[in-house]
Every structure is written in structure tokens, then in C-alpha cells.
Amino acid sequence: MVDTSSYPTLIGHMDTLLRFYNIEPLQQPTVAMPASELPFVQDFFSRGQNGDIDYPRALEGGMCGAFFAVYVPTPKATADCCSTSATPDVPPERWYERYIRPAIGYEYAQQATWQIISSLYRLEAGSQGRLKIVRNTAELETCLQQGIMAAILHIEGAEMIDPQLATLDVLYQAGLRSLGPVWSRPNIFGYGVPLVVGHSPDTGPGLTDAGKALVRACNQLGVMLDLSHLNEKGFWDVARLSHTPLVATHSNAYAICPSARNLTDKQLDAIKASDGLVGINFNVYDVRSDGKGNIDTPLEDLIRHVDYLVEHLGIERVAIGTDYDGATMPRDLHDITGLPRLYAALAAHGYDERSLRLIASENWLRIFRHTWH
Numbered sequence: 001m002v003d004t005s006s007y008p009t010l011i012g013h014m015d016t017l018l019r020f021y022n023i024e025p026l027q028q029p030t031v032a033m034p035a036s037e038l039p040f041v042q043d044f045f046s047r048g049q050n051g052d053i054d055y056p057r058a059l060e061g062g063m064c065g066a067f068f069a070v071y072v073p074t075p076k077a078t079a080d081c082c083s084t085s086a087t088p089d090v091p092p093e094r095w096y097e098r099y100i101r102p103a104i105g106y107e108y109a110q111q112a113t114w115q116i117i118s119s120l121y122r123l124e125a126g127s128q129g130r131l132k133i134v135r136n137t138a139e140l141e142t143c144l145q146q147g148i149m150a151a152i153l154h155i156e157g158a159e160m161i162d163p164q165l166a167t168l169d170v171l172y173q174a175g176l177r178s179l180g181p182v183w184s185r186p187n188i189f190g191y192g193v194p195l196v197v198g199h200s201p202d203t204g205p206g207l208t209d210a211g212k213a214l215v216r217a218c219n220q221l222g223v224m225l226d227l228s229h230l231n232e233k234g235f236w237d238v239a240r241l242s243h244t245p246l247v248a249t250h251s252n253a254y255a256i257c258p259s260a261r262n263l264t265d266k267q268l269d270a271i272k273a274s275d276g277l278v279g280i281n282f283n284v285y286d287v288r289s290d291g292k293g294n295i296d297t298p299l300e301d302l303i304r305h306v307d308y309l310v311e312h313l314g315i316e317r318v319a320i321g322t323d324y325d326g327a328t329m330p331r332d333l334h335d336i337t338g339l340p341r342l343y344a345a346l347a348a349h350g351y352d353e354r355s356l357r358l359i360a361s362e363n364w365l366r367i368f369r370h371t372w373h
Contacts, residue, residue, distance in 0.1 A: 007343055007360040008064035008144060011336075012249035012279030012319055013154070013228070015326030016044070018071050019051045020119045021112065035126030044123055045130070052324035052335040055130065058149065061336035062343075064361065065134070065143060065150030067178055067249060068120050071326070072112045072159055074104055074185070096203035096260075099194030101185035109159035110167070117174060120151060133175045137368045144361070154226065154249070157183030157192070163210045165217050172221050177372060178249070179218055180226035181211055182234070184261075189214050190234040193260040197291025201260045201267075206233030207241075215241045222373030227251075228281075228321075229261065239270050244371045246276035250321030252286050253308040259286045268312045277367050278309050279321025284328050297330040299345045306346065306359075315355050319363045 020040040035041055047056035053063070090097045124131050131149040134140040143150040153175040161167045168176075184192035189211035191204045207215070215238055218225050227235050228248045239246060248271070254262040263271070263278065271278060281287070284297045287305065309318045324336060332341050343356055351359075 007062055007356050009062050009320055009339060009360040010150070010364040011063055011066035011324065012321035012364070013069055013156075013226075013281075013326070014053055014066050014322060014324040015069050015071055016051060016053050016324070017068050017116050017119055018073065019325050020044075021116050022073070035122040036128070038122055038126060040119060041123055041126035045127065052329065055127075055149065057335055057337050061339040062360075063149070063336055063339065064147075065140065065152065067152045067154040069154045069156045069326070070113055070116045070120075071156040071183060072104060072109045072116070074102060075108060094204070095199065096194050096196075099196045101183075101192070101194070103186050104159050106159065106162070113155070113160040117153065120153060124151065135175055135177060136372055137365065140365070140368065152177055154178035154180070156180045156226070156229070157185070157187065158189050158214065159187045161189075161214070163188055165214065168214070168217055168221070168223075172223060176223060177368075178224040178226055179214075180229055180249075181207070181214055181238075182231075183229050190237075191231050192229045193231045195259075195261065195285070197257070197259045197285065199258070199260050201232040201235070201254070201262070201264065203231045203260060204233070206231075207237040212237060212241055219243055222371060224367065224371045231260075232264070232267070235267055236270075239274070242274075244274075245367055246271045246274040247278075247367060247371075248276075248321075249279045250281040250283075250323045251278055252281050252305045253312075256304055256308055257286055257289055257291060259291055261286050265312065268309070272313045272317060275317070275370070277317045277319055277363055278313060279319045280306060280309070282322045282324070282327065282329050282333050284330055286327075287330070293328050295328060295331045295334070299330065299332050299342060302330065302333075302342070303345060303349055307349075310355075315358055316363055316366070318359055319361075320359060 045055045124133050132143055134150045140150050158181050181189045182192040184195050190207045193201045193203050226249045228251045252262045254264045285293050287301050288297055
């Protein structure tokens with residue numbers, strides 16, 4: 001088996017903070033409690049069976065850092081009353097409206113966002129120096145050299161940001177360095193792709209005027225834009241407006257799996273032209289050619305996406321995304337300890353040492369050097 005110590009891995013997307021929020025949404029004041037004594041902090045720094053990632057399992061799997069995603073879940077009451085099964089018939093050209101997830105409110109999104117970000121700060125405070133929120137490439141490279149887990153603050157869906165973008169300034173000062181304007185639901189900035197297989201990502205309008213302003217502001221601040229859940233027209237709006245590399249942190253090839261979440265060849269061409277990057281998504285629904293949620297999906301199916309993306313983008317523009325703690329993983333990659341199996345399979349498939357290092361972390365570092373200020 002490949003020794004993962006040779007391939008310290010930056011994970012392009014994980015939803016572990018959401019797991020903590022769902023378990024313990026800070027319903028009572030905890031500021032006076034030492035961070036190291038908080039249950040979710042103890043959970044993260046102890047090897048266990050909860051979720052896909054904790055600190056000991058991350059070390060075992062070779063993870064040296066990750067995009068810690070802030071995703072605001074749909075309130076249960078909203079989800080129950082706005083299920084896709086209750087959506088009335090729509091014209092064929094607007095088929096996607098039958099699958100659109102409901103929008104969420106600004107105040108609710110802000111409240112949840114501050115709590116979720118606070119959990120990352122408390123992880124750092126209770127880590128005893130084992131985890132650090134990084135804000136620039138120098139800090140990230142220092143973490144990699146010293147064996148400190150690097151946490152990149154990422155937001156998936158900008159519902160908590162106001163049209164005047166004042167919140168964006170505050171979030172940037174709080175450490176935000178990566179932003180997906182939408183999740184798979186609409187907001188004031190744009191429209192997400194529905195989570196559906198068998199349809200293209202061409203699902204409705206592009207960015208709003210507020211969304212275009214958000215792109216420009218992120219470029220100015222040095223916040224990386226993540227296009228993973230953005231629909232096709234929104235993707236092309238970003239491609240026209242942004243002067244930084246185009247990045248999808250956790251997406252795959254539409255030609256192999258026709259999920260609206262995946263990227264068409266034309267989109268891949270634009271990513272290559274921008275010298276951007278795609279992080280491989282482990283979610284079986286976006287891996288399998290039949291789009292089914294079968295956990296017995298073989299690693300060969302995932303490697304087909306790696307091969308396809310490398311062929312279309314070049315080895316310098318493919319990385320690891322995963323979507324751990326937020327999606328259905330193949331059995332062989334059921335948690336972060338499965339990463340050695342993937343590297344071993346890639347090596348057996350013909351990927352050399354240089355290629356594996358690029359995919360594991362070096363390609364991400366290149367993107368940050370061209371995006372962050």
C-alpha cells in the first residue's frame with residue numbers, strides 16, 4: 001500500500017462543522033467553558049465512529065488540512081412544507097423547478113453561520129496547537145511543514161451575506177478564504193443546480209446583479225470562488241467576470257455521470273483555460289454512471305473520473321475534494337482513513353509519485369497562490 005505520509009492531502013470539501021452543529025447547536029452559553037472541554041471538541045480530537053472525520057483518523061488517512069465548510073441546513077419546517085414532491089407541474093423547459101430546494105431566510109442563515117464558524121474557532125482554541133485556521137499561503141505552508149492541521153474557512157451558499165456585502169467584509173476578517181455563492185437552492189446571488197441525475201447543469205438564470213457584485217468583491221478581497229453547486233449560466237457569468245482561476249472544489253465529469261452537479265466538457269475547457277482546478281467528489285451519486293446511491297461503488301469508478309479530468313485538464317488541475325460528512329461515500333472510502341486505498345489504486349493504475357503529490361496538495365497550493373492576497 002502507498003505510504004500516505006508521502007502524500008499529505010488537502011481536502012477540498014468536508015461538512016464536519018455541520019455535523020457538530022446538528023449535534024450541538026450551542027443552545028446554551030458556553031463561552032466560559034474551556035474550549036478543550038466542549039463535547040464536540042473532545043469528539044473531534046478523539047478517535048471514534050462519529051461521522052467521517054476526526055483528528056486521529058485524519059492523521060491515519062494522511063489529511064494535512066481541509067476546507068471546513070459552513071453550510072446552513074434548510075430548517076426542518078421549511079423542508080417539510082416545501083418538499084419537491086409537492087411542487088406543481090411546470091413547463092418542460094423549466095423541468096428543474098420540480099427539484100429546486102427551498103430558499104432560506106437571511107436572519108436564520110446568519111444565526112446558524114455565526115454558530116458554525118464559532119465551532120471552528122473553538123476547535124482551534126481547544127486543539128492545543130494541533131489545528132490552525134489559515135488566512136494566507138505562508139500560514140498554510142508553515143502548517144504543512146510543522147504537521148499542524150490547516151483549516152480553510154469555506155462557505156457553501158451565501159445566504160448569510162447581505163446585498164450590500166457588508167457581511168462579506170466581516171467574514172473575510174474572520175478568516176473566510178473560499179466561498180461558493182450558492183448551494184443547490186436559490187438565493188439573492190444566483191441559482192444552484194438541483195441534486196438530480198439525468199439532466200444537464202443548464203437549470204435556469206445566471207447570476208443576479210448582486211451575484212456579479214459578489215464575484216468582483218471576492219476577487220478584490222482574495223476569496224476563492226467555488227463553482228461546485230452553481231448552475232451553468234452562473235458558471236459562465238463567473239468565467240466572464242472573475243480574473244482568478246475557476247475552481248470547483250467537489251465535482252466530477254458529467255460525461256461519465258450525468259448529474260447536474262457535475263461539469264460538462266465545455267466547462268472543463270473553461271477551467272483549463274483559466275488554469276483552474278477540480279476537486280474530485282467522492283459522493284457515489286455523482287460518481288456512478290447510473291447515478292445510484294450504492295455504497296458498493298468500486299474505486300475504479302472514481303478513478304475513471306480522475307482519468308477523465310486529467311485527460312481534459314492536465315495533471316496540474318485535479319485535486320482531492322471528497323465531500324466527507326456531507327454525502328454518501330463508497331465503502332472503500334467510508335471515512336478519511338480510506339485515502340490510502342485511493343492512492344494505492346491510483347498508483348497501481350499508473351499514476352507516479354509526482355502526479356500523486358500534485359493531486360494530494362500541490363495543486364491546491366498553486367490555486368491559493370494565484371487567488372489569496
